[in-house]
Amino acid sequence: MNLCHFLTQNARRLPDAPALVHGERVTTWAQMQARVGALAHALVNDYGLAKGDRVLVQSANCLQMFETMFACWRVGAVWVPANFRLSPDDLAFLAQSSGATVMICGAEFTAHASACAPHVPAIIPIGPSPLGPDHDALIARHMGRMPPEAQVARDDPAWFFYTSGTTGRPKAAVLTHGQMAFVVTNHLCDLMPGTTESDASLVVAPLSHGAGIHQLTQVARGVATILPEGERFDPAEIWALVQRHRVTNMFTVPTIVKLLVEDASVDRVDHSSLRYVIYAGAPMYRADQIRALDKLGPVLVQYFGLGEVTGAITVLPPAHHSPDDAAMRIGTCGLARTGMQVQVQDPQGAELPPGETGEIAVIGPAVFAGYHDNAAANGKSFRDGWFLTGDLGHMDDQGFLYLTGRESDMYISGGSNIHPREVEEKLLTHPDLAEAIVLGAPDPVWGEAGLAVCVARPGAAPDPQAVLDWLAPKLARYKLPKRLLIWEALPKSAYGKITRKMIRDELIVRGDWPLDPARAG
Incomplete structure (x- = not known):
């Protein structure tokens, strides 16, 4: 058709x-x-x-x-x-x-x-x-x-x-x-x-x-x-349109959901018509999930998917979202989409058992036909028919997938693998922090060490060292960032995402990115 x-x-x-x-x-x-x-x-x-x-x-x-x-x-x-x-x-x-x-x-x-x-x-x-x-x-x-x-x-x-x-x-x-x-x-x-x-x-x-894919679905x-x-994105305008047109669904990214539910306008309108607030593009931090559920009720739908799989890898529907930690699998991005198969694989392509971290691979009718005029990229992205996402994660024994991060996000400090998302989740439970991102930065002793960049909540002025002292008991010592910076805002991509590349570029511009000891001298 x-x-x-x-x-x-x-x-x-x-x-x-x-x-x-x-x-x-x-x-x-x-x-x-x-x-x-x-x-x-x-x-x-x-x-x-x-x-x-x-x-x-x-x-x-x-x-x-x-x-x-x-x-x-x-x-x-x-x-x-x-x-x-x-x-x-x-x-x-x-x-x-x-x-x-x-x-x-x-x-x-x-x-x-x-x-x-x-x-x-x-x-x-x-x-x-x-x-x-x-x-x-x-x-x-x-x-x-x-x-x-x-x-x-x-x-x-x-x-x-x-x-x-x-x-x-x-x-x-x-x-x-x-x-x-x-x-x-x-x-x-x-x-x-x-x-x-x-x-x-x-x-x-x-x-x-x-x-565009979401709206094509609406046309169907x-x-x-x-x-x-x-x-420009205006939360008050968005909420006014929800009320005026009795909007039932919207698709966005976690950053935008966060801005919508934290804006005072959310409490001035009737948004009870909403049935599905679908977010993708990145996992939503737990603190932001709870706030959105408290404001909007059980309407959140998460999906994990790349453009190459047209978004269709996993789904976490409203029934699997809850503000109660005891009632939710915290950190999961859900189950395989209908008609799709998802595996966590080792570097040779073998499926890993539940609980073991590897690269997420997917196969099924939603997988794209390949990159246009780019044989090298196609060769790297497919193995035995499976599309290799470049994302790391693990499954539990019921098939729920948990993202650890991009393979390129992981850094090695003193020989230990560190996945930034775990550290970011901990930082965002601090009452004075609104946003956080952690990168592995060059370090003369450990090879790489964590560098955290955070944004304070309105009216708060947290001391960076005090935040690190607060964080220390909550993480293994080797996972604790060596430095923490407070910025007024984090740069975001054209899609509303916070990307490590943009943060690293801004750190370089500000003179806050350490010199790589391997290239010094």
Whole structure:
């Protein structure tokens, strides 16, 4: 099935129901279908787009950006959305590596368009621009035209999902029509069972990545998508939209859940309509879980998954969340998703017994088709059919998975392996700390030693040494960070994640990163 058929079904069954709400503008399913058909016709007739061609999209969340997804698929092209916060040079790399023949670009991103122009034959702006006819003008010109849905096979590419590239250049994970159809079904089964057209979904993350997959799942069930108007994340606006539209589900990352439930606006609105607050991208610290459950009730759903597996590795549904430590498996990211198999493997690929730490591997229909034009990365990422996630963890004897961290996060101090997450969990139980991250930093005696960077809660001013003294009895001595710094805020990635690479870069800028003794002199 061509994924654009979800939209066709809604236009037939729910023509006048809201498909997307952005401020006061409501676009129905029939209107969206007509607009997508017109855009698809323009792409074919004005720009020569053909099946298999790639379309790079650089845009903040908006109706037009969402429409490009379905217009590409209707003609059998590949949707290549970029995180709109990328720099012009980073986007130019995506233009080159994807081999895009058309770029659709928000009119405000003039520098990005200029950087990509040498690599992409045609650029279509979203909004008035000297670049040529814009998205809406093309739709107006071709309104009433509807190309047939392209015939696609299960393994035909639908989406180039670019990895975040925290350890190097981003790679394009190839997501196919058949794989994505399984993921949509799996999301409805495991993350938000019972979803129907009477639901409403709020977007609080870029549609270019996990939120786009979540919203495609909403389209599969005729659910209205609500877009915030503000350019910046505003908890008060989010909660007002939840109340106004009786929002039932949203997808985000733990950092955003934390900001939402800690904002005073959460207590001023009715958010009882929420059934599923789905978080992914990183584990949620226990203290933040408890706070969210106390504020929102039993609505949290965690899933663990990478872009390469389209999010579908494990799930921890509301029934397995609890503010009571005795009633919850603390630290687990849940059980294998329906139709997927997960193992913890040793370096040779053998499955490890419960309780032993190794690399998490996954196999099943949600696994991507491989990286586009990157045989070296494919060779490193697959072993005997299993996709190797690069994440470390262990399972208990009932199959619940526990993440230890990225293989690259672990550091070795005095010959002992240290996983930062354990230390971070302890730090976040300190009453004056809101955020914490631990890195292994060069050390002349131990090789590496822990360096903790923390953010204080509003109104608090903890002394770094006093925090380390408080932490000392709670950890084995070799796990205790050697240094602790207090910052006003931690830098976050374009996806709202706190990454160790960004923290390390900032430490270097501030002059707080130790000189590597192996390179000294």
